[in-house]
Amino acid sequence: MAAAAALRRQGRQVILIEASGRIGGRAHTTIPALLEAPFDHGAAWLHAAERNPLAAMARQFGIRTLDSGAERVHRTRLPGRFTVAAEDAAYAQAEAAFHERAAAALAGPDVSLAEAVGPIAALPWMPSVVNWEAPVIAAADASALSLRDWHTNLLEGSNWEVEGGLGAFIARRLAGPVQLNTVATAIDWGGPGVRVETSAGTIYADACIVTVSTGVLAAGKIRFSPALPVATQEAIDGLPMGLLSKVALRAAGADRLDVPDSCGIDQCVPAIDAPAMTIVAWPHGQDHAICFAGGSHAAELDRRGELEGFARDQLRGLFGRRADGAFRPGAVVTAWAADPWTLGAYAYARPGCAGARGVLGTPLAGGRLIFAGEATRTDGLAGTVGGAFLAGEEAATACVAE
Ligand SMILES: Cc1cc2nc3c(=O)[nH]c(=O)nc-3n(C[C@H](O)[C@H](O)[C@H](O)COP(=O)(O)OP(=O)(O)OC[C@H]3O[C@@H](n4cnc5c(N)ncnc54)[C@H](O)[C@@H]3O)c2cc1C
Known part of the structure; x- marks a missing residue:
């Protein structure tokens, strides 16, 4: 959508095609009947707001934004109680040690994040730190992540929420002419122009910008002729899709589990590879909680249809039987792995593939075929809407330059 808008501003003729029946892709807000409140199935935060162009746009249009860091309370929960100061200090110490160790490992080869922090893996609270940094934030296990790419995309700075939902904001602000329900199936970029075969006919153009996820590309859903250069194909293979899943539950009554509004709840994860969720409870005073799980455990739970059950188990483990009565039956559960137009949440780089994003984003045939989208960012905004x-x-x- 950003590419189409920019080209139109340049006076170019643009045909924007979209396989699904809606715009926005992984930025998608609905108001589910269960929640009766806006819910972002995908992106919810404008990360690194200080340098995020969408944050500036929200300001410019006078949209109300909320700084999550300033608004949100953070608590860490053990079964039956919140942590005490000494436990919080130990957690903070583990966090500092983790970042110090990861930064020091950058001097060596591009190993996995798990390998980089391996020597300190036994420190108390380290599984909680790793769970947050890898499955929850990077949508992949620490053993699957390139240390260097993970470090590049730490997303430092403020995280803003947009009133009414980020997906709704993007759909409103970036919408332009688009052909929905039009699936690209093949792209001939042999020249002089490009020919794009779609479910709604053939498009001839001077150039083509492809912003589908690396999941869609890796699945071979679009046939390229001539075949993509080996380096481009290797870059796609080096940037698989991770998974981040959300389970939203609505309060049954007045019980808020003694948790303050807009509370981010972390927990003491027992082992580095133990499945665990983080929770955002009662965001901005609303009566729902959102549980987040990422990486291979989320993928497995998603495949088995067990995400809601797991979320309820986690809440029971942390708050006891009281949690059973605190939430209504039913849940809003995201399903990005099964979404045929994304096949995952966002791309991560495999160890040794830290350069893949730059390779994928390098224009081909003098700008006749260009891959864009979140996976191609090399500026630390990969995996985000701002980056896309x-x-x-x-x-x-x-x-335009060509
Ligand atoms: C659960 C979750 C939480 C997230 N949280 C955040 C967050 O808080 N903040 C943040 O910044 N980012 C977040 N992200 C990531 C963010 O949503 C993405 O990085 C960003 O939206 C990707 O935009 P894109 O344009 O690259 O790709 P997409 O949004 O996937 O757009 C590509 C479009 O191509 C379409 N398409 C696919 N195949 C075809 C085809 N063959 N023909 C035609 N069209 C096709 C798709 O339907 C889609 O609309 C999250 C993502 C998920 C899934």
Whole structure:
């Protein structure tokens, strides 16, 4: 959408096609009947708001934004109680040791994040730190993540929420002419222009910008002719899709489990590879909680249809039987792995593939074929809507330049 808007501003003729029946892709807000409140199935935060172009846009349009860091309370929960100061200090110490160790390991080869922090893995609270940094934030297990790429995309800075939902904001602000329900199946980029076969006919153009996820690319859903260069194909293989799943539950009555509004709840994860959820309870005073799980455990729970049950088990483990009565039956459960147009949440780099994002984003055939989208960012905004927006704008410039 950003690429199309930028090209149109340049006076170019653009055909924007979208396989599904809606715009926004992984930025998607609905108001589920269970919650009666806006719910972002995908992106919810404008990360690194200080340098996120969408944060500036929200300000410019006078949209109300909320700084999560300033608003949100953080608590760590053990079964039956919140942590005490000494436990919080030990957690903070583990966090500092983790980042110090990871930063020191950057001097060596691009191993996995798990390998980099392996020597301190036995420190108390380390499984909680790893669970937050890898499955929850990077959507993949620490053993699967490139240390260097993970470090590049630490997303430092403020995290903003947008009133009404981020997906709704993006759909409102970036919407332009688009052909929905139009699936690209093949792209001939052999020249002089490009020919795109779609479910609604053939499109001939000077150039083509492809912003589908690396999940869609790796699944071979779009046939390229000639075949993509080996380096591009290797970059796609080096950037698989991780999974982050959300389970939203609505309060049954007045019981808020003694948890304050907008509370981020972390827990003491027993082992590095133990499945665990983090929770955002009663965001901005609303009467629902959102449980987050990522990485291979989330993928397995998702495959088995057990995400809601796992969320309820986690809440029971932390708050006891009281949690059973605190929430209504039913849940809103996201399903990005099964979404045929994304096949996952966002891309991560395998160990040794820290350069893959740059390779994938390098225009081909002098700008006739350009891959854009979140996976191509090398500026630390990979995996974000802000990154996807910038990638689109830059792809438009690369097109125009030719
Ligand atoms: C659960 C979850 C939580 C997230 N949280 C955050 C967050 O808090 N903050 C943040 O910044 N980011 C977050 N993200 C990541 C963010 O949503 C993505 O990085 C970003 O939206 C990707 O944008 P994109 O344009 O690259 O790809 P997409 O949004 O996937 O757009 C690609 C479009 O291509 C379409 N398409 C696919 N195949 C075809 C085809 N063959 N023909 C035509 N069209 C096709 C798709 O339907 C889609 O609309 C989250 C993602 C998930 C899943």
